[in-house]
Amino acid sequence: MKKAIVLLSGGLDSATCGLVARNMGFDVYALSFSYGQRNAFELLAAQKVAKCLGVAESRIIDIDLASLGGSALTSSRIRVPKGGGGACVPVTYVPARNAIFLTYALAWAEVLGGVRSGDIGFVPGEHEEKTGFCTDIFIGVNCVDYSGYPDCRPEFIAAFQKMANLATVAGVGGHGIKIHTPLMFLSKADIIKIGIKAGFDYGITHSCYDPEPQEGIACGACDSCLIRKKGFREADVVDPTKYVR
Amino acid sequence: MKKAIVLLSGGLDSATCGLVARNMGFDVYALSFSYGQRNAFELLAAQKVAKCLGVAESRIIDIDLASLGGSALTSSRIRVPKGGGGACVPVTYVPARNAIFLTYALAWAEVLGGVRSGDIGFVPGEHEEKTGFCTDIFIGVNCVDYSGYPDCRPEFIAAFQKMANLATVAGVGGHGIKIHTPLMFLSKADIIKIGIKAGFDYGITHSCYDPEPQEGIACGACDSCLIRKKGFREADVVDPTKYVR
Numbered sequence: 001m002k003k004a005i006v007l008l009s010g011g012l013d014s015a016t017c018g019l020v021a022r023n024m025g026f027d028v029y030a031l032s033f034s035y036g037q038r039n040a041f042e043l044l045a046a047q048k049v050a051k052c053l054g055v056a057e058s059r060i061i062d063i064d065l066a067s068l069g070g071s072a073l074t075s076s077r078i079r080v081p082k083g084g085g086g087a088c089v090p091v092t093y094v095p096a097r098n099a100i101f102l103t104y105a106l107a108w109a110e111v112l113g114g115v116r117s118g119d120i121g122f123v124p125g126e127h128e129e130k131t132g133f134c135t136d137i138f139i140g141v142n143c144v145d146y147s148g149y150p151d152c153r154p155e156f157i158a159a160f161q162k163m164a165n166l167a168t169v170a171g172v173g174g175h176g177i178k179i180h181t182p183l184m185f186l187s188k189a190d191i192i193k194i195g196i197k198a199g200f201d202y203g204i205t206h207s208c209y210d211p212e213p214q215e216g217i218a219c220g221a222c223d224s225c226l227i228r229k230k231g232f233r234e235a236d237v238v239d240p241t242k243y244v245r
Numbered sequence: 246m247k248k249a250i251v252l253l254s255g256g257l258d259s260a261t262c263g264l265v266a267r268n269m270g271f272d273v274y275a276l277s278f279s280y281g282q283r284n285a286f287e288l289l290a291a292q293k294v295a296k297c298l299g300v301a302e303s304r305i306i307d308i309d310l311a312s313l314g315g316s317a318l319t320s321s322r323i324r325v326p327k328g329g330g331g332a333c334v335p336v337t338y339v340p341a342r343n344a345i346f347l348t349y350a351l352a353w354a355e356v357l358g359g360v361r362s363g364d365i366g367f368v369p370g371e372h373e374e375k376t377g378f379c380t381d382i383f384i385g386v387n388c389v390d391y392s393g394y395p396d397c398r399p400e401f402i403a404a405f406q407k408m409a410n411l412a413t414v415a416g417v418g419g420h421g422i423k424i425h426t427p428l429m430f431l432s433k434a435d436i437i438k439i440g441i442k443a444g445f446d447y448g449i450t451h452s453c454y455d456p457e458p459q460e461g462i463a464c465g466a467c468d469s470c471l472i473r474k475k476g477f478r479e480a481d482v483v484d485p486t487k488y489v490r
Contacts, residue, residue, distance in 0.1 A: 064307055068349075068356045095355035099348045099412045103341055104313075110340035111313050156411040163404035167344045172395040 001027040003056070003112055004136035004180070005105045008032050010045030012205040012228065013183055016195045017140035018053045020182040023198070026136060029112060030058040031105055035097070041216035045206035052204060061104055068095065098151035099160065102139060102179065106164050109134040109177065113170050133170040138180045144187050157181050188231030196237055203240035212244055220245045246272040248301070248357055249381035249425075250350045253277050255290030257450040257473065258428055261440045262385035263298045265427040268443070271381060274357060275303040276350055280342070286461035290451035297449060306349055313340065343396035344405065347384060347424065351409050354379040354422065358415050378415040383425045389432050402426050433476025441482055448485035457489055465490045 004026035006018045021028050030050040034043060043060060050058040113133035141152040150156060161179045165171035183191050195202055207228045208218035218225050220243030232239035249271035251263045266273050275295040279288060288305060295303040358378035386397040395401060406424045410416035428436050440447055452473045453463035463470050465488030477484035 061313075062309055068306075068353050095414075096348055096352035096412055099351060099408065100345070103344045103348045106344060107339075107341035108313050150414060150417040151412045153411070156408065159404070159408035159411045163344065163401065163408045166398070166401040166404045167341055167396045169340075169395060 001025065002136065003027045003029055003134040004138055005029045005031055005109055005112070005134065006055075006138040007101050007105060007140070008046040008049055008058075009140075010042035010047075010049060010206045011140070011224075012195070012202050012207060012231075013140035013142055013191060014046075015049045015053075015140075015200065015202070015205050016191050017138050017180075017183055018049065018055075019195060019198050019200055021136075021138045021180070022053055028053055028055040029108070029134075030055045031101075031108060032058070032060045033101060033104070034060055034062045035064070035094070039208075039211050039213075039216065041206045041208075041211055044216075045204060048204040052200070059108070063100065063104075096151065098139065098141065098149075098156070102137065102160055102164075105137045105139075106168060106177070109137060110168050110170060133175045135170050135175050135177045136180060137164075137177070138182070140183050141181050142183045142186065142188075142191070144185060154181070154184055157184070187234065188227055189234035192231050192235040192237055196235070201240065207241075218243045246270065247381065248272045248274055248379040249383055250274045250276055250354055250357070250379065251300075251383040252346050252350060252385070253291040253294055253303075254385075255287035255292075255294060255451045256385075256469075257440070257447050257452060257476075258385035258387055258436060259291075260294040260298075260385075260445065260447070260450050261436050262383050262425075262428055263294065263300075264440060264443050264445055266381075266383045266425070267298055273298055273300040274353070274379075275300045276346075276353060277303070277305045278308055278346060278349070279305055280308045280339070284453075284456050284458075284461065286451045286453075286456055289461075290449060293449040297445070304353070308345065308349070341396065343384065343386065343394075343401070347382065347405055347409075350382045350384075351413060351422070354382060355413050355415060378420045380415050380420050380422045381425060382409075382422070383427070385428050386426050387428045387431065387433075387436070389430060399426070399429055402429070432479065433472055434479035437476050437480040437482055441480070446485065452486075463488045 002025070004021050006014070006021050006028050008014045008018060008030045009032065018028055018030065032043060032046040047058065141157065143153050157179050161177060164177045164179065168177065171177050192202065206216065207224045209222040209224045210219045211217055212219070218241050225243065228241065229239060247270070249266050251266050251273050253259045253263060253275045254277065263273055263275065277288060277291040292303065386402065388398050402424050406422060409422045409424065413422065416422050437447065451461065452469045454467040454469045455464045456462055457464070463486055470488065473486065474484060
């Protein structure tokens with residue numbers, strides 16, 4: 001089976017994205033990040049999702065975005081805004097986050113493709129026969145029901161893919177790295193319907209930016225909770241999420 | 246003064262790149278990475294270079310490339326090849342390394358540009374007046390005397406810059422992120438001449454992939470040492486480096 005890397009955040013989009021990858025016949029390699037999120041519930045959810053998807057391997061990479069600061073999601077000095085609406089790029093934007101996540105995925109794809117195998121150099125094109133490149137990366141970005149982050153848009157993904165093909169041995173060898181974004185143009189309701197149809201339990205996913213600290217109960221009022229609630233309502237599906245309000 | 250981020254590895258290329266940025270009138274923000282290098286001498290050299298350049302700020306970000314494996318520079322299971330020559334992409338290639346480094350630089354540029362400043366959202370274009378974006382990133386890549394890594398080539402840099410302008414608030418706001426590669430088309434000898442002319446002491450830089458473990462004396466035989474030796478010879482400048490052989 002062909003290998004694909006799926007970025008899993010623990011949210012409902014990336015879980016659905018993993019389902020799509022699996023249903024396309026890929027062996028899923030789940031990649032999550034510990035990046036100084038203000039809450040650890042996302043990562044617990046990501047691990048539950050990885051297990052539920054039956055992934056071939058699941059990794060959590062520790063990255064230090066918090067030391068750079070600059071986001072309500074990683075800095076305790078910036079308040080998570082409530083009530084929705086407002087400016088083009090909200091403070092919950094984590095600077096260059098998706099670019100960083102995708103670049104790590106790219107590095108792992110090179111390694112999964114066999115770049116670790118020898119102690120002599122690689123000749124692009126001659127290597128494929130030996131191990132098979134890993135050239136498929138899935139990310140659950142969406143530009144319909146989203147928070148206005150620049151790195152969720154299709155033009156960003158297209159530019160990233162082009163860069164990826166110039167940055168790597170697989171790309172230089174002409175094997176065509178593909179960044180899959182199966183959810184890009186779907187509404188949150190349509191995303192939820194994919195999972196429901198596959199029998200997936202969205203109760204294990206976590207979307208809230210600002211959960212109650214003990215048990216991780218979703219606040220129900222941040223941008224992410226509001227979008228999630230609206231999605232379940234529009235999909236006409238019971239929302240399994242427990243909210244503070 | 247305008248801020249620029251300079252990636253400093255501790256080698257002679259990035260040191261020269263920092264000199265160029267400073268001479269162009271930028272306030273230099275030095276960014277280095279602890280990425281599971283097999284030797285720590287590079288990072289010590291980077292700190293010496295940052296001090297010598299009189300940078301505004303110097304940061305070392307801890308990133309975990311070693312856990313992904315796949316390179317002789319980060320994996321103790323792969324031998325560093327000696328004697329030069331050989332295949333197109335050597336095993337000392339670290340998968341997607343420059344893409345990862347540049348993406349962190351991008352994140353820091355956003356933060357230096359003031360993305361941390363408020364608890365309300367940003368309106369691209371309205372923000373510049375308040376803090377000034379940081380849109381200049383320097384990397385000392387070179388496609389003349391180099392080891393054949395795909396992520397050192399001008400087409401990779403151009404694609405990265407395009408992606409960067411689509412990934413970030415500064416880019417979306419139309420402020421034009423620029424990835425500067427002042428050394429791209431210079432020979433190693435010409436790079437060395439820039440530093441010598443500016444009175445820079447290359448003795449503080451470290452290039453060797455496989456130094457002697459106690460004092461970090463350069464092996465003199467790896468690809469990087471061979472290129473460095475040749476550069477000093479061709480520049481007709483005394484090489485201040487101490488080599489094992």
